[in-house]
Amino acid sequence: MRRELVFWAIAVLLLVAVPPVATTLGQPFYIDLVRRIMILAIAAVSLNLILGYGGMVSFGHAAFLGVGAYAVGILAFHGITSGWMQWVVAVAASGLVALAIGAVSIRTSGVYFIMITLAFSQMLYYLGTSLERYGGDDGMRLRTTSQFSGLINLRDPVAFYYLALVLMLVSMFLVYRLVNSRFGMALRAARSNEARTRAIGFSPYPHRLLAFMIAGAMCGLAGALYANHTKYITPSLMSWQQSGDLMFMVILGGTASIAGPVLGAFALLLVEDLLSGWTEHWQVILGPLLVLSVIFFRRGLAGVFHKPHA
Amino acid sequence: MLEIRGLTKTFGALRASDGIDLEVVEGETHAVIGPNGAGKTTFIDQLAGNLRPDAGEIRFAGEDITALPAHKRARKGLARSFQITSVYLELSALDNVALAVQARSGRTGFWRSARSDPSLTGPAEQVLAEVGLAERRHMLASNMSHGEHRQLEMAMVLATRPRLLLLDEPMAGMSGEESQRMIGLLTALKRRQTVVLVEHDMDAVFRLADRISVLVYGQVIATGSPEQIRANEKVRKAYLGEDA
Numbered sequence: 231m232r233r234e235l236v237f238w239a240i241a242v243l244l245l246v247a248v249p250p251v252a253t254t255l256g257q258p259f260y261i262d263l264v265r266r267i268m269i270l271a272i273a274a275v276s277l278n279l280i281l282g283y284g285g286m287v288s289f290g291h292a293a294f295l296g297v298g299a300y301a302v303g304i305l306a307f308h309g310i311t312s313g314w315m316q317w318v319v320a321v322a323a324s325g326l327v328a329l330a331i332g333a334v335s336i337r338t339s340g341v342y343f344i345m346i347t348l349a350f351s352q353m354l355y356y357l358g359t360s361l362e363r364y365g366g367d368d369g370m371r372l373r374t375t376s377q378f379s380g381l382i383n384l385r386d387p388v389a390f391y392y393l394a395l396v397l398m399l400v401s402m403f404l405v406y407r408l409v410n411s412r413f414g415m416a417l418r419a420a421r422s423n424e425a426r427t428r429a430i431g432f433s434p435y436p437h438r439l440l441a442f443m444i445a446g447a448m449c450g451l452a453g454a455l456y457a458n459h460t461k462y463i464t465p466s467l468m469s470w471q472q473s474g475d476l477m478f479m480v481i482l483g484g485t486a487s488i489a490g491p492v493l494g495a496f497a498l499l500l501v502e503d504l505l506s507g508w509t510e511h512w513q514v515i516l517g518p519l520l521v522l523s524v525i526f527f528r529r530g531l532a533g534v535f536h537k538p539h540a
Numbered sequence: 541m542l543e544i545r546g547l548t549k550t551f552g553a554l555r556a557s558d559g560i561d562l563e564v565v566e567g568e569t570h571a572v573i574g575p576n577g578a579g580k581t582t583f584i585d586q587l588a589g590n591l592r593p594d595a596g597e598i599r600f601a602g603e604d605i606t607a608l609p610a611h612k613r614a615r616k617g618l619a620r621s622f623q624i625t626s627v628y629l630e631l632s633a634l635d636n637v638a639l640a641v642q643a644r645s646g647r648t649g650f651w652r653s654a655r656s657d658p659s660l661t662g663p664a665e666q667v668l669a670e671v672g673l674a675e676r677r678h679m680l681a682s683n684m685s686h687g688e689h690r691q692l693e694m695a696m697v698l699a700t701r702p703r704l705l706l707l708d709e710p711m712a713g714m715s716g717e718e719s720q721r722m723i724g725l726l727t728a729l730k731r732r733q734t735v736v737l738v739e740h741d742m743d744a745v746f747r748l749a750d751r752i753s754v755l756v757y758g759q760v761i762a763t764g765s766p767e768q769i770r771a772n773e774k775v776r777k778a779y780l781g782e783d784a
Contacts, residue, residue, distance in 0.1 A: 412642055412649040412657075419639050422628040429588060429626070430700050431614035431643035 241489075245395055249388045261387050267499045268394045269455045272401045274479040274491035276448035281477065282485035283409045284441045285421030286336065289344045290351030291476050293331070294446040296358060296468030297324040298453020303370050303463040313376030313384075320454035321447045327354075328446020329439070336438045351473055358465030369464025372457055384458045394455060398492065401448055406488045408444070417441050418486075482523055484530020493531040497523075541566040541734055542587070542704060547596035549582055549758075556582040557593065558758035564704070569726075569735040571745045574755035575778075580738045581623055583755065584708045587736065588620040589613040601703070614643065617703030621710055623738075625689040629682040633673055633692055636681055637664035640699035664699060671695045671725060687718035694725065705735045711744055723747060746770075754778070 245264070252260040273295050280286040301320035310316065331350045338346055359367045375384040384390045408414045419427045420434035427434055457463050466472065475498065483494025501519065505512035527533060542564035549557040556579040564570045574580055585591040587598060589610035598606045605613055628636050638660040645659070654660055668677050671691045676684065681692060690710060697705060710726070711719045723744050729735065730748065739745050745752065746766045753763040756778045762769060769775055 407651050407653075410653045410655055411651055412647065412654040412660075414650075415635070415639055415642065415654045416648070418631070419628055422630055423626055425590065425610075425622065426626040426628065426696070427639075428590075428610040429614055429620050429622070430640045430696060431611050431646075433609070433611045 238489075242399070246392075249391050253388075258387065261391050263499075263503060265387070265391045265394050266456075266459055267495050268391075268398045269452055269459055270476070270479070270499065271492040271495035272394075272398050272452040272455070273449045274476050274483070274495045275398070275401050275405055275488075276445040276452065277476050278480045278485060278487075278491040279405050279408065279445045279448070280438075280441050281480050282487070282490070283405075283414065283421065284417050284438055286438060286442065287344050287477075288335075288347040288442075288445075288473075289470065289477065290331070290347035290349075290473050291445070291449060292470075292472035293351035293354045293468050294324040294328060294449035295453040295456060295472065295476075296354060296465065297327050297446075298450030299457035299463045299467055300358065300364070300453075301450070302376060302454045302457040303372055304364055306372055306374055306376075307364060307370065311374045311377045313378040316376050317451065317454045320450045322450075324450025324453065325443050325447030328449075329443045332439045332442030332446070336435060336442060348470060348473070351468055352470065355465050355468040355470075358468055365464070367465065369462055369466075372461045372463060375458045375461065376454070390458070394459075397451065397455065401451075402488055402492065404448070409486075409488075413437065413440070478520065482520065482527075482530060484527075484532030487530065487532040490530050490532035497531055541601060542736070543597075543599040544587070545597045545599075547583070547586060547598065548594050549579075549586060549591060550594055555758045557586065557596075560596070560755070560758070560760055562753055562760055562763070564734060564736055565751075566734055568750040569730050569737055569748050571737045571739060571749035571752045572755055573739065573742070573745055573752060578755045579758040580755055581708060582758075584620065584706055584736070584738055588618060588706055614700060614702075615646070617701070618706065619697045619700045619702030619704070620706040621690075621693050621697050621708055623708040623712055625686065625693055627681045627689055627692050627696065630680065632678050632680055633668060633684070633695075634661060634664055634677040636692055637667055637695045637699045640664075640696040641667075644700045664695075667695045667699045670698065672721065687714050687721075690714060690718070690722065691725075694722075698729075703734065705729070705733055707735060707737045707739070709739055710737070711739060711741045719744065 248264050249261050252258055277288065277291045280288055298320040301323045302316045305316045305319060335343055335346045364370045382389050382393055409418065416432050417437045419432065420437055424434055479494035479498050480491045482497055483492065484490030502512065502516060505515050544560055544562040547557050547560040560583065572580055572583065582591060586593045589608055593606065597604060600616060600618060635655065638654065641660050641663045642654060665677060668674050671694050673688065673691050673695060676688060684692065694710065711722055714722060719741065726748055737748060749766055751763060752766055752769045753760050754769060754775050761778060762772045762775050
């Protein structure tokens, strides 16, 4: 417990220190990089709720990233620049889309679940490419970042950085509360042993569907942040590669652990950044590295820091 | 308490349940025995709602539950144990049982920790003590022995405060000592609980059962007191004769 607390404190302090250190060193690029990682980490944390704790291997989670981003982009396109409005719509829209996708998908399991979630996200991807008005294939520029009544300016990279950090920590705390609540315990039970769970009187379906919806909504928030981060929204945000990346962050970091997906996001994207700066064939190196990490860190990176209680 | 009429279930050409009629009276321990492949587990699965019968009717406390899914039957007070141990391996013993308590309570929550909720852990600890696992409560189920798994499963079943227990070979794979402990537990339960017991261990069956039904090829060939079953000519031929 003590060790964990120290670990958390150090991690948060390090993240708080990034902007001043990067500015001092004259490397503001790192503020941008870590901010991007933290935003995608929120998406990974949300995926972990259903993949890690719910046992639902969704291969289409990037769809909600896209719905959140497009919600911001489309509203801005029509002159609605209020961040309050945009982000609420982003969260609500992705939650509703998740409810619809989940209602169908959760009736299946195993490989079928993977395929059906992939199919739904591909549908949304192609929907994105066909929205000519909103840039189609090429995507659309976000001319004005979300406006929060002057409370916070997302054009200020440091302010935006701290907002992303706070939201990442909040999303982790939310998932932590959720998975240890009655609802979360029943969700984990359904993953662990479905027949037993039914036999004691739980119906897995509503628990799974609600978790799927919450995860979709949370990922939609990440999408809204991401739109403001890149200031450019493209359908590729919903591509299966992006879904695969999110999935990998969760598995690499450690499923069913609170810090796991965040560690995974940092590990994957930092290594990716390092390798791509070194050679353009960085994927050739990253691939085997990922395979090795899965073999050697069976419980993910989080398992290296945190031993299970016996 | 439980009335079964004309229960039929076929898998291809196999008639696993072939028009089973059976009645379980409140308060009794009703054992179902039969040679391997007689359809005992299929029978229990249909009672618990894990399998849907092709024909027939199951009434529980006067209500037709034939079409009810497993979790709704559990809510009505029908609790089962599985022949193959079925617990949550990655959770502690206490978590396992607390989940059963939670299921019974019917209440959910999204914020407060279930693991430090005394209304869940209190009853769970009590049931764990009852089955003899009090000291193991913080152990992960995956680190427990087979016999302890069976005790834990029993604790989960009891924690739902069932009106009827469906036990599918609770003694399967147990050492002699573990079996004795389980028999002791079931003997204690017998006084306050209605039980349907499917079991291979004849010693246990004849010690525990008030009545016994013998299942052969999906049909009940005899129902009666342990003495009547022992004396039954058909049963001797079909079943006891084979083993003895």
